[in-house]
Amino acid sequence: MGRPAPPPPRGAKKPPPPPEQPQDPYEFRTGEPRLLQAPGGTAPPAGRVVPIAMVTPLSGSRATSMQSREEQTTTLAPTSTQGSEGVLEPVGILQEQYQSLCLKKSKRVNSYILxxxxxxxxxIQNGEDRVTLNIPGNNRLIPVEKVTGEDFWLLCRVLRKNLNFQGLDMRYNSISDVGAYYASKLLQKKLNLTYLNLMFNEIGREGGELIAKALYKNKTLKYLRMTGNKIENEGGMFFAAMLQINSSLEKLDLGDCDLGMQSVIAFATVLTQNQTVMGININRPVLYGEQEESTVHLSNMLKENYHLAELHVCKHGITNYGMKYLCDALFLNSSLRYLDVSWLSVVSNNIRGKGLVDLSQAMQENLVLSNIYIWGNKFDEATCVAYSDLIQTGRLQPDNTDVKPFVVDGRLYLAEISNGLKKHYYWTPTYGEISNDLANAGFALVPVGQQP
Structure with a gap:
């Protein structure tokens, strides 16, 4: 072991400290609630993703202070660049916040969300101030990674302070009741969200209850789609109770949700007083009994509600008995424009098609009803003649129905046609916006935010 170096003579100057290693200007540090800038205030190169290996953790008192700063800051300060006219423009706000949040929470980045x-x-950089995020899990062109409840939690953390988006389409993912909890928290924020699509996301009764209760005080959401989530009768009751309080929701889709007789009757009862909802889908409930109580209550509702423009009651098992009540209500209703009674059983008392003939006669009297869809019922010759007359006289436009008359050996029949109203019901448009409103998904006749 060598002898220690002698101390410097008294009065000598201390040697200068060694030069610091240059810091990577694009490095993310754990706990910093901001994005680092390159020298001179310029932004990092667009699209640069910092690997996990480049993240430098902080330690000691500095890490503690940075963590406390982050807890007080819910949004990251965006990196900006100086434009040609001196205007600061945000660069990569959402994606950078999402990446930073994943690093902070030690969660894997979902490449699809990114x-x-x-x-x-x-x-947003191109000037759009109202953006809809389409994140469907059933993309037909490229394989995508479905969003889980944990992924949706991180996404909601990013969106909850952003006012630039007005729609969120999460159809066919797997957010489950966990994601429904964070969706309810998102709805409780004062955002500009007007459209939320959660169809087929494995949400159950508990998740349905959370979302319904979140809408008690929400004043911005206009259109909610819960299609295919098995909230069942109990969850449907929470949504019916919500419609007694909510005064902003205009369109509600609860098709294929396994609603029960009690919840369907509850919706019919509530809609006699609610004057805001313009369209409702309660297709394919799980009904019981042979007296068609739900159909009778829906008919009574149509006699008193003069704001509802669209009613979807596919697969309700309506017979001629229930159809008679619906037709009587249509003689008095002056607002309904869209009636979907597809896939019904109208055979009873050996009178084939009488209910459909009564429906065609009601359409002759009700001049407001413009769209009617009847495919899947039992068509006798009288039914075919009645709807052929409606189309030929111009009372029913060919684009506003799902049947088309044709003649074989001197007899009139009805064939199914693709009317397009459900063209994008389960799939989002692949290229651009929908040019034809009739090709939209279900509720396209009355735009959101416009009273009939």
Whole structure:
């Protein structure tokens, strides 16, 4: 072991400290609630993703202070660039916040969500102030990673302070009741969200209850789609109770949710007083009994509700008995424009098609009803003649129904046609916006935010 170096002579100057290693200007540090800038205030190169290996953790008192700063800051300060006219423009706000949040929570980045947020950032930079995030899990062109409840939690953390988006389409993912909890928290924020699509996301009764209760005080959401989530009768009762309080929701889709007789009757009862809802879908409930109590209550509702424009009652098992009540209500109703009674059983008392003939006669008297869809019922010759007359006289436009008359050996028949109203019901449009309203998904006749 060598001898220690002698101390410097008294009065000598201390040697200068060694030069610091240059810091990577694009490095993310754990706990910092901001994005680091390159020298001179310029932004990191667009699209640069910092690998996990480049993240430098902080330690000691500095890490503690940075963590406390982050807890007080819910949004990250965006990196900006100086434009040609001196205007500061945000660069990569959503995607950078999402990446930073994943690093903070030690969660894996969902590449599908990151890609959608990058596209949203580009739209915002191009001047769009109302953006809809389409994150469907059933993309037909490219394989995508379905969003889980944990992924949706991180996404909601990013969106909850952003006022640039007005729609969120999460159809065919797997957010479950966990994601429904965070969706309810998102609805409780004062955002500009007007459209929320959660169809087929494995949400059950508990998740349905959370979302319904979140809408008690929500004043912005206009259109909610819960299609295919098995909230059952109990969950349907929570949504019916919500419609007694909510005064902003205009369209509600609860098709294929396994609603029960009690909840269907509850919706019919509530809609006699609710004057805001313009469209409701309660297709394919799980009904019991042979007296068609739900159909009778829906008919009574139509006699008193003069704001409802669309009613979807597919697969309700309505017979001629229930159809008679519906037709009587249509003689008095002056607001309904869209009636979907597809896939019904109208055979009873050996009178084939009488209910459909009564419906055609009601349409002759009700001049407001413009769209009617009847495919899947039992058509006798009288039914075929009645609807052929409606089409030929111009009372029923060919684009506003799902049947078309044709003649074989001197007898009139009805064939099914693709009317397009459910063209994008389960799939989002692949390229651009929908040019034809009739090709939209279900509720396209009365735009959101416009009273009939």
């Amino acid at each position: 890609h959608i947020l990058q596209e949203a950032d580009e739209k």
